[in-house]
Amino acid sequence: MAQGGQRLSADGSPRRTLLIIGGAEDKLGRSVVLKRFVRLAGGRQSRIVIIPTASSFVDEVVETYSRVFTRLRAGADIRVVHAASRAAAHDPELVGHLEDATAVFMSGGSQLKLSQFLVGTTVGDAIVAAYRRGVVIAGTSAGASVMSRFMISLGDEGLTPRQRSSQLTAGLGLLEDVIVDQHFDQRGRYGRLMSLVANSPNLLGIGIDENTAVEIRDDRVMTIVGTGGVFVIDARNAVTDAPDARRGAPLLVSGAVVHSLPTGATFDLRSVTLTRFVERHPDIEVAVASAKDRAAPTLAPARRAET
Amino acid sequence: MAQGGQRLSADGSPRRTLLIIGGAEDKLGRSVVLKRFVRLAGGRQSRIVIIPTASSFVDEVVETYSRVFTRLRAGADIRVVHAASRAAAHDPELVGHLEDATAVFMSGGSQLKLSQFLVGTTVGDAIVAAYRRGVVIAGTSAGASVMSRFMISLGDEGLTPRQRSSQLTAGLGLLEDVIVDQHFDQRGRYGRLMSLVANSPNLLGIGIDENTAVEIRDDRVMTIVGTGGVFVIDARNAVTDAPDARRGAPLLVSGAVVHSLPTGATFDLRSVTLTRFVERHPDIEVAVASAKDRAAPTLAPARRAET
Numbered sequence: 001m002a003q004g005g006q007r008l009s010a011d012g013s014p015r016r017t018l019l020i021i022g023g024a025e026d027k028l029g030r031s032v033v034l035k036r037f038v039r040l041a042g043g044r045q046s047r048i049v050i051i052p053t054a055s056s057f058v059d060e061v062v063e064t065y066s067r068v069f070t071r072l073r074a075g076a077d078i079r080v081v082h083a084a085s086r087a088a089a090h091d092p093e094l095v096g097h098l099e100d101a102t103a104v105f106m107s108g109g110s111q112l113k114l115s116q117f118l119v120g121t122t123v124g125d126a127i128v129a130a131y132r133r134g135v136v137i138a139g140t141s142a143g144a145s146v147m148s149r150f151m152i153s154l155g156d157e158g159l160t161p162r163q164r165s166s167q168l169t170a171g172l173g174l175l176e177d178v179i180v181d182q183h184f185d186q187r188g189r190y191g192r193l194m195s196l197v198a199n200s201p202n203l204l205g206i207g208i209d210e211n212t213a214v215e216i217r218d219d220r221v222m223t224i225v226g227t228g229g230v231f232v233i234d235a236r237n238a239v240t241d242a243p244d245a246r247r248g249a250p251l252l253v254s255g256a257v258v259h260s261l262p263t264g265a266t267f268d269l270r271s272v273t274l275t276r277f278v279e280r281h282p283d284i285e286v287a288v289a290s291a292k293d294r295a296a297p298t299l300a301p302a303r304r305a306e307t
Numbered sequence: 308m309a310q311g312g313q314r315l316s317a318d319g320s321p322r323r324t325l326l327i328i329g330g331a332e333d334k335l336g337r338s339v340v341l342k343r344f345v346r347l348a349g350g351r352q353s354r355i356v357i358i359p360t361a362s363s364f365v366d367e368v369v370e371t372y373s374r375v376f377t378r379l380r381a382g383a384d385i386r387v388v389h390a391a392s393r394a395a396a397h398d399p400e401l402v403g404h405l406e407d408a409t410a411v412f413m414s415g416g417s418q419l420k421l422s423q424f425l426v427g428t429t430v431g432d433a434i435v436a437a438y439r440r441g442v443v444i445a446g447t448s449a450g451a452s453v454m455s456r457f458m459i460s461l462g463d464e465g466l467t468p469r470q471r472s473s474q475l476t477a478g479l480g481l482l483e484d485v486i487v488d489q490h491f492d493q494r495g496r497y498g499r500l501m502s503l504v505a506n507s508p509n510l511l512g513i514g515i516d517e518n519t520a521v522e523i524r525d526d527r528v529m530t531i532v533g534t535g536g537v538f539v540i541d542a543r544n545a546v547t548d549a550p551d552a553r554r555g556a557p558l559l560v561s562g563a564v565v566h567s568l569p570t571g572a573t574f575d576l577r578s579v580t581l582t583r584f585v586e587r588h589p590d591i592e593v594a595v596a597s598a599k600d601r602a603a604p605t606l607a608p609a610r611r612a613e614t
Contacts, residue, residue: 158492159466159491159492159495159496159497159514159516159538160491160492160516160535160536160538160567161536161567184466184467185465185466185467185498188466188495189466190466190497191492194567207466209466209467209557227557228467228557229467229468229557229558231466231467233565239581239584241569241584241586244586245569245586249569250516250534250535250536250567250569250570251536251567251569252567252568252569252571252572252581252584253565253566253567254566254567254568254572254574254580254581254584255564255565255566255580255581256564256565256566256567257562257563257564257565258540258560258562258563258564258565259560259561259562259563260467260468260501260557260558260559260560260561260563261559261561262548262552262556262557262558262559263557264559265559265561267561273561273562274546274559274561274562277546277548277559277561279548279551279552
């Protein structure tokens with residue numbers, strides 16, 4: 001069981017863990033995503049900090065998550081760090097709670113509140129420092145988006161990528177080379193994410209469905225948790241007319257590589273490849289293969305799916 | 308101006324032309340898609356056959372399209388071929404109208420009516436024969452889907468590909484190796500198309516937005532017309548768990564190559580690559596490049612978009 005700062009990465013530094021949740025995670029039923037969070041946080045030994053700052057309903061958010069974490073057998077030490085303004089987020093007293101936390105949970109709400117009240121503040125810097133020393137950082141919805149260096153703060157729905165269909169804002173920078181979108185299927189956000197990676201092809205687009213999360217270890221190894229899917233859009237080698245397209249025009253993005261990943265998939269963010277897949281459903285739990293074995297029947301290239 | 312049977316393909320056979328429309332094409336304004344159809348049909352010299360069979364409102368459909376085609380300066384000879392049942396579609400008399408047509412237009416409505424009343428009937432076979440001798444075949448919505456050998460007849464909305472989220476039915480077979488979906492952006496059909504090509508990776512998925520069309524010459528050269536975008540999903544080399552996934556589960560589809568194509572794009576269906584792009588909007592009409600010039604500034608790989 002991971003506890004803040006105990007596990008080490010390959011390079012000897014504390015193992016870094018993010019749990020990025022696509023919003024609307026189940027809080028009443030099996031709660032697979034939040035159960036995973038509590039487990040990562042250390043279970044009974046966890047000391048969780050809830051950051052409800054994105055929300056307009058701070059008290060409800062704190063009450064709801066406190067109750068769920070307790071039901072899922074988290075430790076009794078659950079604290080709240082809430083910065084109600086940018087000035088408040090520079091208060092060193094707020095930071096104390098983060099110092100011996102094993103995990104941080106950032107709620108949903110408004111991305112722009114997070115960029116205003118967290119990014120570049122004393123509290124925000126303390127979250128980054130906590131992450132680096134091994135504290136698990138989780139966030140859902142807006143709390144998911146704020147984790148990367150570049151955050152989608154506003155945007156249009158729809159499949160077709162269009163120029164200037166969304167707005168980027170500075171995030172916390174826990175991840176450098178990806179951009180995260182959430183409520184992905186439910187709010188039809190494929191177009192805006194594809195448009196963003198066409199304009200900034202060094203960024204890998206990660207779109208996360210509701211009640212679904214990606215767990216990222218050491219900025220690199222990504223696994224999927226939950227009932228929905230996760231899209232990865234890699235436009236590094238795509239051809240695009242982004243420099244020329246006018247506002248609102250459908251964008252040319254030819255040759256993007258797209259990965260649709262359900263639970264059971266492990267994806268390497270550095271090589272941008274699927275490295276492992278385990279089929280997870282009630283009757284089959286047999287398929288295990290490495291990237292080298294892609295031709296194996298259980299993880300076959302699609303063209304062989306019918307053979 | 309193309310007229311039925313006059314232009315020849317490279318191999319000396321009549322040039323084959325399809326205009327596959329994503330539905331809801333503009334009929335009152337600039338009508339760029341239907342204008343293109345009338346032009347392909349031969350303009351003033353056209354002899355157009357309307358097939359309203361998919362629709363529940365046969366008379367309205369015939370009246371609407373007759374009026375639009377006339378406004379767009381089609382020839383006065385506009386006829387109707389309507390098979391109200393499968394038995395009726397075996398009536399040789401209906402076929403007479405197709406014999407000297409320059410173009411055929413199939414309306415929207417129910418895909419299943421088209422598979423019932425056209426595919427494999429005397430009228431259906433006559434459409435295929437007309438196509439082979441150079442008659443332009445156009446269709447919108449259901450009339451678009453029925454053109455390929457495999458047709459999506461029913462399916463769910465959503466981004467995330469899921470197993471068994473749609474139903475395939477036999478189409479006319481004017482195109483062999485693609486599968487067409489329409490109303491693509493507007494009805495959020497990315498998931499169902501990706502699921503289908505994951506299950507049948509030899510088929511190329513083509514998703515067409517409303518008021519947008521693909522024009523396909525000789526089963527190979529595809530250009531885009533209209534205000535929306537066209538998605539091509541190529542899962543030939545993707546890794547998938549389609550053979551194992553249970554009903555409704557999000558599918559693993561890793562490494563699909565995706566192309567988002569606006570007007571101005573030319574795409575080779577045989578090599579599955581973008582071959583040419585001309586930026587089309589009021590203030591810029593300069594970018595022309597072949598696939599070999601992809602590094603040229605006007606058609607730069609996305610990673611260079613920011614340099």
